[in-house]
Amino acid sequence: MDGADRSGLLVDDVSMVFTLPGGGSVHALKNVTMNLASGELLSVLGPSGCGKTTLLNIIAGFLAPTEGAVFLNGHQVTGPAAERGMVFQQGALFEWLDVRKNISFGPRMMGKSKREWGPKVDHLLEIVGLKDFGDKPVYQLSGGMQQRVALARCLANDPDVILMDEPLGALDALTREKMQGLVLQLWKETGKTIVLITHSVEEALFLGERLIVMAPRPGRIHREYHLPFAEQGLTISPREIKASPEFIEKREEILSMIWEMEEEIMGGATQ
């Protein structure tokens, strides 16, 4: 496949083999291919060890694949860049800066003047509900608020693609649900392409317009779904969607799928 004349994100036959220091190797990813049109929201789900974080790190440009390549809007990804923003699980904020300085980090690094980024940062603070917290050091915020700063920091840079590595993984259930709503709202308002890694089936179903389930050893794409829930989430309340029969049916289907994979790994020992 030629990635040179497409817009959007293309992961082209990517394989990743880690060689272990003691000899031997781990096949983290095998022949993963997928493409994502501009503005799509893809969630990636899978049991631990299925290579989903490796895949995200390759798209972000932190790792070079052993085989294959990643293309964004026709050019090959060779390293991290501002066009691909990243939201980490937690602890990736700069604790020596206040909230506003964290959010404006990208624009400031690119040499933009305060006149350019000032209004934008104020607007983002407003959107993520931290209007009165701009001058607070980030370590004084709760976990949920910190992740909202991380989202805003990523958006301030106006990237083409937003990569999220379990951004809500460390939050309590209630905060997590609220944040899912925020992610949907931001997706709608900004029209960004989003790739979201998660280990929560519910989150993957609710947020993913498309959902990829990965299988481990070697990490590969197991199944792909097109889902209506993210679109519905823009108008219907998340509680209602998550309680609907269609949602529950899909959730159970995927849960048993992952359950089976885990059993395969364990050799049925958990039975």
Added chain:
Amino acid sequence: MTDMTPKRPLRPTAAKQKQPSSLAMWLGIADNSFTRQKTVKFGDATAVNSGRLYGIITVAFLLLLWWVAGANGWIKPIYWPSYEAVGTRLTKLWNEGFRNVPLLEHVAISVYRVLAGVFFGALIGIPLGFAMGLSSVAKGLFDPIVEFMRPIPPLALIPLFILWLGIDETAKISLLFLAALFIMIIAARSGVSGVKISKVHAAYSLGASKLQVLKNVILPNALPEIFTGIRTAMGVCWGTVVAAELVAAEKGVGSMIMIAKNFLQTDTVVIGIIIIGIIGYGIEMIMRLLERWLVPWRGKG
């Protein structure tokens, strides 16, 4: 008529606990409102209060013992002087100085040597430590030297420094520089290698260049460690300067002690020791204050 409802056992109304006075809490003889509610205290370090009263008792006892021993002539003044002797000597030192040098100048010169040593140690050590944490070439080049020098006490280098540089100011500041240097290299290096990779990744993904990552992520992330290094270096250098002055110096608290010893002026020796203790304690306190003020994010990442 009998009441059929079973009788509730009398609740031992948590005897209205009286709030201990703030004086008692300050003295550390009453538990504060947090520790009072804890039932497990032995093994819980946070339930150990200051015990300040006992500290005051210790100090008072030692001072009293000193006074009684002096007043009754229990110890020969040549081994340990009396209160009066120390008081008189202190006044004399304050007014006339020691060997024609004002007392404060002795203190100041020692402090100056420490500050100069730590300053140059940090000036060279921090970039070196950074380089060692960031480049395998620098790490390979300097690691053998650092690891070899690390366990050598600076005092062991004094003879060599006297041979090379004589006993002037250069020799002493060079020695302190070396003492501070390796502490600073190690602190800066561990500050660099302690950076969470997700922060570095985040910065690159936000469009930062290598130089910007160094300045805006790695440096501030390493600052708390660097600060700890400076604090340690100050402490070590203060100990080293006194020892170095004992060996060879005209001025400084250490030299004051040594020269006084030669004249059997035990009172001056004791005064010198007390000054050394107070200054060392003061340096530590100032550094802690500065730390809280300059790197408030320490440990909050």
